[in-house]
Amino acid sequence: MFSHERIIIRRGPESGLPIIVAVHSTALGQALGGCRFKPYADWRDGLADALRLSTAMTAKCALAGLPNGGGKTVIVGDRSRGEAALHDVGAVIEELGGSYATGPDVGTGPDDMVTIGARTSHVFCRPVAAGGSGDSSPGTAVGTVAALRAVCEAQFGSPDLARRSFSVLGLGRVGGRVARLLAETGAKLLVTDVDPAKRALADELGAGWVTPDEGLTAAVDVVVPAALGGVLTPASVAALRCSAVAGPANNQLDAEPTADLLHARGILWAPDYVVSAGGVISATAAELRHETPAQVAARLDGIAGTLAGVFAAARRDDVTPAAAAAAEARRRVLTPPG
Ligand SMILES: NC(=O)c1ccc[n+]([C@@H]2O[C@H](COP(=O)([O-])OP(=O)(O)OC[C@H]3O[C@@H](n4cnc5c(N)ncnc54)[C@H](O)[C@@H]3O)[C@@H](O)[C@H]2O)c1
Structure with a gap:
């Protein structure tokens, strides 16, 4: 930037x-x-x-509309x-x-x-108990699900998650919650983790359990990276069988040009820093702005609108969502509200 x-x-x-x-x-x-x-x-x-x-983080805060x-x-x-x-x-x-x-x-x-x-x-x-807002991952998970609705709207014409299939990569603090929220909608679910103990959650949710490689290349509507970064490389993008990739894992692209490879394959990629903004949104809402739970929920839901705006700008300017999000973040940082 x-x-x-x-x-x-x-x-x-x-x-x-x-x-x-x-x-x-x-x-x-x-x-x-x-x-x-x-x-x-x-x-x-x-x-x-x-x-x-x-x-x-600069781009994440700018696109989340935070004064940070x-x-x-x-x-x-x-x-x-x-x-x-x-x-x-x-x-x-x-x-x-x-x-x-x-x-x-x-x-x-x-x-x-x-x-x-x-x-x-x-x-x-x-x-x-020590005066803070605690673990931010519940906010990140709720924001991720809002982002998934925007992804489904853009790619399939409806935000209804129940009609879609998802493969969640990583069942940690965020991914485990995202899988649970998706299961509650009735969506079809595959899940994976390198930790075999996480299989119990798959059983509890009625989700299919696959290996991490199978999870990444599964024939589902949306792959949801929720473990480590760098999962999208030229080789892995070539092997994808999904229509969209959107999840909270930070730095999913191994390098910026990989966004072009996803675009060329018609796979919609939601910039991770937009998807995962729920954690910083909910923490600052609680600790800096002292907002009510309803206000926080509305902000988390707003991630869907932010992402829809990114997808619309990408279509309008015929660029990738990654480029559209970066351009909007730069614009906001260079022209702070007066
Ligand atoms: N916690 C938050 O609020 C937050 C906010 C923004 C972004 N993120 C990002 O979301 C991602 C997940 O965060 P978290 O807090 O849930 O972490 P976590 O450590 O609680 O969970 C990560 C999970 O991924 C699993 N895992 C590791 N490598 C894997 C692989 N190759 N395949 C499948 N599973 C694998 C781990 O066993 C673990 O269960 C990270 O990239 C993090 O930077 C988290």
Whole structure:
């Protein structure tokens, strides 16, 4: 989109681990983005993740209509020095003086936000008992289902999920809830996870259980990536047998041109940062704007309208939904409301 405002890379004084905080944009307001804690092979891989994910957070907040920008924290390492590393992160965020706040991401959870919160107040999603809004994945799941309605409307002419088939890849905090919500509509469901223990949920929902490879290439209406990123590559796109791909997993495309391959095959891809905005929408609604449950529900439902707008712009301008979403995000960031 454009270059980062600030990038801090430091060996944490308490943990000795590489701590990376990337603030991409504060043009629309305080930058938001979770804290990823992961043992990368090289700290530069962590930096690449922080840069990519913080840029996506700017687009996510802009398209969600939030008065926020994008940032990201990455701790490179395992959890053996977890508490010290989280304190290091808190110290860096405190130095930024409120221009950036963090929350949970891969490798961290609400309890870790309490630990970061020992050094800074700029932290979201502490447990409810500790004064935060807790786990954001229920909001992400509800927003994902709203997005799936928009996808079905655009691709099949009706938002009715009950008439469609879905393959959910990953039954974690978000994917498990999405599968449950889809099952409640009566939709036909295949599910998969690398963790065999998740098969119990498939049985409970009456969903078919397949391997991750089978789930990705299943002949269903919509594949719903809800595990890790990078699932859409030139090879996997060539093997897809679905009509659309839409899910909450971050960074689903291995590279931007893969969106063109999906488009060329007539497979509708919903930009992941639009689909997965429910988490940040619900957390900021509860903690910053103190909105009622009805207001939060309306905002989550609004993801369907946002996505419909992206699809309409893509058709109008004869570009991919990825390009249309990126153009709209850029426009909003460069022309903040007065
Ligand atoms: N939690 C949120 O609120 C939120 C918000 C925005 C985006 N996301 C994104 O959504 C995705 C899922 O997040 P989550 O919080 O549910 O994570 P999670 O760790 O709770 O769940 C991920 C699940 O995917 C499974 N998995 C891992 N590799 C797999 C593979 N190759 N095939 C099938 N299953 C696999 C894991 O076993 C696990 O059950 C991530 O990409 C995350 O970045 C989450």
